[in-house]
Amino acid sequence: MKINFAILATVSVVATGVSSNVNAGSSTGNLEVKIVITKECQVNVGSGGTVSNAVLDFGSKGVLNKAVDGETAAKGTGSIQVQCTNGTALKIGLGAGTNASTANDVNTRRMKSGTEFISYQLYQDTAHKSVWGNTTDTASNVVSLTADGTIQSKQIFGQIPAQTTPADGTYTDTVVVSVSY
Numbered sequence: 001m002k003i004n005f006a007i008l009a010t011v012s013v014v015a016t017g018v019s020s021n022v023n024a025g026s027s028t029g030n031l032e033v034k035i036v037i038t039k040e041c042q043v044n045v046g047s048g049g050t051v052s053n054a055v056l057d058f059g060s061k062g063v064l065n066k067a068v069d070g071e072t073a074a075k076g077t078g079s080i081q082v083q084c085t086n087g088t089a090l091k092i093g094l095g096a097g098t099n100a101s102t103a104n105d106v107n108t109r110r111m112k113s114g115t116e117f118i119s120y121q122l123y124q125d126t127a128h129k130s131v132w133g134n135t136t137d138t139a140s141n142v143v144s145l146t147a148d149g150t151i152q153s154k155q156i157f158g159q160i161p162a163q164t165t166p167a168d169g170t171y172t173d174t175v176v177v178s179v180s181y
Helices: 002-022
Strands: 041-043 068-071 080-084 089-094 110-113 116-119 121-123 143-146 151-154 157-160 177-180
Touching: 041 177, 080 089, 080 177, 143 151
Parallel strands: none
Antiparallel strands: 041 080, 068 157, 080 151, 089 143, 089 177, 110 116, 121 157
């Protein structure tokens, strides 16, 4: 009887050694990581994704007996900020404003306070030669550029022509900034 027991013990040790070698080994595979970049433009989005409106403030005046010039900031907050996919050709247009005397006519822009108005114009240049329009299919009245993937700033130049001075108050208008690409 003793002999049978010794044989069984030996078989048991061999079986244990074989089972530890069965689990040894490895296998590999791949993980595909991807993103699809599509053409896109964002308007007035600053660093960190914060949105702020461009601002053109003509300041304070008592009478409008001569032209009043104003402009947005050249870069950063206050200017038009556009960020588009690198290499995207785009056009930036400015609408007529909510108070235009003729709807959608960029040549009749006006600021309003109560029932009174102040006429003004927006330009692409400091010399006030190129009215900034919203006809994005006409290259002459909008700003065209090619995006580089970063936030690009565009400055707006404004002018209030000499005119009859209305009552005191805060005169405002809201102009839509359109980007086509």
